[in-house]
Amino acid sequence: MCELLGMSANTPTxxxxxxxxxxxxxxxxxxxxxxxxxxxxxxxxxxxxxxPAPSSRSEIARFVRSYSIKSRSVICHIRRANRGxxxxxxxxxxxxxxxxxxxxxxxxxxxxxxxxxxxxxxxxVGTTDSEHAFCWMLEQLRRRWDRPPPVKTLAxxxxxxxxxxNRLGVFNMLLSEGRALFCFCSTELAWxxxxxxxxxxxxxxxxxxxxxxxxxTPDDVVTVIATRPLTVGEPWxxxxxxxxxxxxxxxxxx
Numbered sequence: 571m572c573e574l575l576g577m578s579a580n581t582p583t584x585x586x587x588x589x590x591x592x593x594x595x596x597x598x599x600x601x602x603x604x605x606x607x608x609x610x611x612x613x614x615x616x617x618x619x620x621x622p623a624p625s626s627r628s629e630i631a632r633f634v635r636s637y638s639i640k641s642r643s644v645i646c647h648i649r650r651a652n653r654g655x656x657x658x659x660x661x662x663x664x665x666x667x668x669x670x671x672x673x674x675x676x677x678x679x680x681x682x683x684x685x686x687x688x689x690x691x692x693x694x695v696g697t698t699d700s701e702h703a704f705c706w707m708l709e710q711l712r713r714r715w716d717r718p719p720p721v722k723t724l725a726x727x728x729x730x731x732x733x734x735x736n737r738l739g740v741f742n743m744l745l746s747e748g749r750a751l752f753c754f755c756s757t758e759l760a761w762x763x764x765x766x767x768x769x770x771x772x773x774x775x776x777x778x779x780x781x782x783x784x785x786x787t788p789d790d791v792v793t794v795i796a797t798r799p800l801t802v803g804e805p806w807x808x809x810x811x812x813x814x815x816x817x818x819x820x821x822x823x824x
Contacts, residue, residue, distance in 0.1 A: 574742060578793045588800055591801070592775075592796070608663070646676070668711060692708050693705060704745075750816045761793055764794070
């Protein structure tokens with residue numbers, strides 16, 4: 571299956587270190603060699619990069635790893651294809667507009683029968699069950715509200731929709747509209763919050779260590795979410811199956 575990576579922070583932060591570990595799993599230390607993508611929020615705007623090539627051998631991935639793009643919310647995905655051919659249009663994360671905001675979505679798992687769920691305004695570009703699920707979720711939100719509700723209210727509805735999709739199979743999900751990062755764990759998802767006092771961290775998939783005390787300020791709060799822990803010696807929290815959490819400014823809000 572695919573692997574996910576997300577970040578929520580209270581100040582613009584780069585994800586180069588975590589991405590360096592994940593990109594190795596895309597065809598080198600892991601089998602996820604069927605494309606990758608990443609999206610960085612910048613205010614209401616969003617920078618995104620996609621490539622159907624393995625991330626471990628992608629020149630675009632090397633650029634993303636070396637170029638310090640700072641963001642408060644990031645979603646990344648490396649793909650192991652099971653539904654939909656290997657193609658640019660089938661690489662996550664997928665992006666759509668709702669209520670004047672760009673929504674970014676990435677999914678890990680298979681959803682049996684998801685394409686029988688009716689769609690309306692939103693339509694898939696590719697052929698993955700993931701993109702169909704994303705379009706269906708946004709359609710439900712669009713029908714319920716004509717303007718964005720408070721984040722807490724929105725989170726409760728996203729949790730309900732994620733639970734409904736989870737009944738169709740495996741639905742590990744990262745979703746954001748720039749303010750909050752919504753996470754649902756169907757089978758595998760873990761998160762780690764870094765805050766003062768910061769210390770060193772070492773990647774599992776690459777011989778790389780960073781001392782975050784030299785890269786941060788005492789007020790920084792940065793949460794990294796991943797399918798599997800990316801570092802050793804740090805207190806990763808493995809989510810229980812069927813649980814949901816929303817992060818805002820690096821802090822969990824339920």
